Amino acid sequence: MSAEPALLSLTAVAQAIGQKRVSSREVTKSCLDRIAQWQPRLNAFMAIEADAALAAADAADAALAKGKISGPLQGVPLAHKDMYYDEGHVVTCGSKIRRDFVATTTSTALQRLKEAGTIRLGSLQMVEFAYGPTGHNSHYGAVHNPFVPDHITGGSSSGSGSAVAARLTFAALGSDTGGSIRMPAHFCGVSGLKTTYGRISRAGAMPLSQSLDTVGPLARTAEDCALLLGLMAGPDPQDPTAIAGPVPDYMAATREPIKGLTIGVPTAFYVDDLDAEVAKILDETVAVLKREGANIVPVELPDQRQLTAACQLVLAVEAAAFHKRWLIERPGDYGPQVLMRLQNGLAIPGVSYLEAMRWRGPALAAFNTATAGVDAVIAPVAPVAAPTIAESDVGNSPDAEAVIQRLTRFTRPINYLGLPALAIPSGFTRAGLPVGMQLIGRSFEEAVLLRIGAAFQRATDFHDKVPRFA
Amino acid sequence: MTKPTPKEVKAMADVAGVPVDAEVATRMANSIGPAFEGFAVVAGTLPFDLEPASFLLVQFAKVSK
Numbered sequence: 001m002s003a004e005p006a007l008l009s010l011t012a013v014a015q016a017i018g019q020k021r022v023s024s025r026e027v028t029k030s031c032l033d034r035i036a037q038w039q040p041r042l043n044a045f046m047a048i049e050a051d052a053a054l055a056a057a058d059a060a061d062a063a064l065a066k067g068k069i070s071g072p073l074q075g076v077p078l079a080h081k082d083m084y085y086d087e088g089h090v091v092t093c094g095s096k097i098r099r100d101f102v103a104t105t106t107s108t109a110l111q112r113l114k115e116a117g118t119i120r121l122g123s124l125q126m127v128e129f130a131y132g133p134t135g136h137n138s139h140y141g142a143v144h145n146p147f148v149p150d151h152i153t154g155g156s157s158s159g160s161g162s163a164v165a166a167r168l169t170f171a172a173l174g175s176d177t178g179g180s181i182r183m184p185a186h187f188c189g190v191s192g193l194k195t196t197y198g199r200i201s202r203a204g205a206m207p208l209s210q211s212l213d214t215v216g217p218l219a220r221t222a223e224d225c226a227l228l229l230g231l232m233a234g235p236d237p238q239d240p241t242a243i244a245g246p247v248p249d250y251m252a253a254t255r256e257p258i259k260g261l262t263i264g265v266p267t268a269f270y271v272d273d274l275d276a277e278v279a280k281i282l283d284e285t286v287a288v289l290k291r292e293g294a295n296i297v298p299v300e301l302p303d304q305r306q307l308t309a310a311c312q313l314v315l316a317v318e319a320a321a322f323h324k325r326w327l328i329e330r331p332g333d334y335g336p337q338v339l340m341r342l343q344n345g346l347a348i349p350g351v352s353y354l355e356a357m358r359w360r361g362p363a364l365a366a367f368n369t370a371t372a373g374v375d376a377v378i379a380p381v382a383p384v385a386a387p388t389i390a391e392s393d394v395g396n397s398p399d400a401e402a403v404i405q406r407l408t409r410f411t412r413p414i415n416y417l418g419l420p421a422l423a424i425p426s427g428f429t430r431a432g433l434p435v436g437m438q439l440i441g442r443s444f445e446e447a448v449l450l451r452i453g454a455a456f457q458r459a460t461d462f463h464d465k466v467p468r469f470a
Numbered sequence: 471m472t473k474p475t476p477k478e479v480k481a482m483a484d485v486a487g488v489p490v491d492a493e494v495a496t497r498m499a500n501s502i503g504p505a506f507e508g509f510a511v512v513a514g515t516l517p518f519d520l521e522p523a524s525f526l527l528v529q530f531a532k533v534s535k
Binding site: 196197198303305306308309310312313316320324327328340341343344346347348349352354355356357358359360361362364365368401405418443444 | 474478479482483486487488490494495497498499500501502504505506507508509511512513514516520521522523524525526527528529530531
């Protein structure tokens with residue numbers, strides 16, 4: 001048993017608690033000690049509920065002592081992006097507008113993790129209303145990257161990326177509408193799974209764009225992501241877009257070798273204008289996958305720039321529609337950049353929005369045809385490692401949208417197509433900044449991505465790097 | 471499909487019920503311009519009987535390797 005239980009993976013700590021090799025109280029205390037140390041530096045938590053967490057840990061230990069097993073994550077403390085409704089708790093959505101909003105329901109994803117036995121450490125910081133890729137928040141301050149604290153975490157699941165990387169929580173829910181799970185995973189050196197649109201219920205999760213929003217985990221390993229996905233996936237009467245049908249055994253998939261799988265490397269777009277260190281890490285990642293037995297082939301994808309544009313049209317209009325009442329009644333309560341981005345959606349005609357929606361089917365069909373010969377595509381999450389907080393603090397300046405476009409260039413097309421993508425830690429720059437790659441799969445084939453990600457993590461140790469508190 | 475001018479943006483925001491001033495309208499036009507330009511190749515080319523729900527049909531279609 002590690003001297004510091006918080007350093008274990010989710011899968012390992014769940015087993016250790018279940019086998020009574022460590023108590024939930026010891027694990028929770030270990031996380032709280034790290035939170036006390038790191039929070040002043042990272043600003044990763046929105047709320048820390050130490051007393052309640054320890055009380056819940058004691059209850060979990062007492063139940064285990066009596067042989068009462070509530071689920072595979074019994075007594076495991078977690079914290080999540082502060083946009084998942086949790087009955088009786090304040091859910092700020094990273095905003096001033098919802099600073100005092102107390103949820104009256106619990107989101108389906110969170111409820112399923114509770115039923116698996118998890119306990120609540122508190123809630124995690126995020127970009128205001130999940131509408132930004134950097135991790136800045138004008139109301140609650142920027143979240144800091146644990147590896148190099150004056151650099152961004154990425155967003156919008158900024159606290160999730162930072163807290164998982166610093167080992168303050170074993171995993172965290174994020175949400176991905178334009179890259180908001182994969183970018184913090186990439187910038188902070190953790191694993192992050194953007195699920196297929198419809199794979200996990202979105203009921204009780206704050207909406208941003210109903211056609212693009214997806215729920216998913218950030219965790220230390222692909223195996224941890226598989227464990228969480230298996231618990232959360234499945235139909236939900238509260239969300240008609242959550243698909244029916246059986247949930248695959250994702251954990252079993254992570255134990256399979258990748259010999260015989262074919263992975264495509266794009267010949268354009270995702271390999272254009274890369275920072276030299278990101279390009280090198282892409283090559284090294286591909287080499288590892290080849291050594292593990294995967295067939296590596298070039299793949300020519302349809303023009304991804306049009307997908308990015310279509311994603312922007314859909315996202316802008318749907319976000320503006322959700323926020324219209326507050327745009328009229330409380331415009332001064334938004335941060336400047338989020339207000340600016342919400343206003344953008346007012347100027348897109350209905351016909352343009354519906355054309356972008358109508359094109360989704362043909363666009364996905366074209367992507368499927370282009371990738372029919374491969375099991376997954378590998379690409380960088382972003383063309384650069386994390387920039388500094390200062391240099392990316394563009395507020396609502398004329399350059400803001402250009403900065404956002406550059407960071408989200410490789411993530412937005414996947415949201416538009418509704419496809420799954422797994423971000424995995426793949427290396428570090430000379431400055432010590434993490435770099436992640438994304439494995440992009442076919443609709444509802446998360447198991448293939450988790451299988452590849454787990455094989456890569458058996459062959460490398462980038463996911464085991466713990467940031468130092470210097 | 472052409473990107474809207476600041477004047478058109480201001481008119482659309484007014485019609486949407488969330489008026490903006492000329493400076494904000496100019497900024498909005500600049501921000502969303504690239505999306506209109508990027509989608510221009512597709513806009514106006516889609517077949518008559520294509521519904522948004524075709525996305526779900528493609529999503530659930532089995533892709534053969």
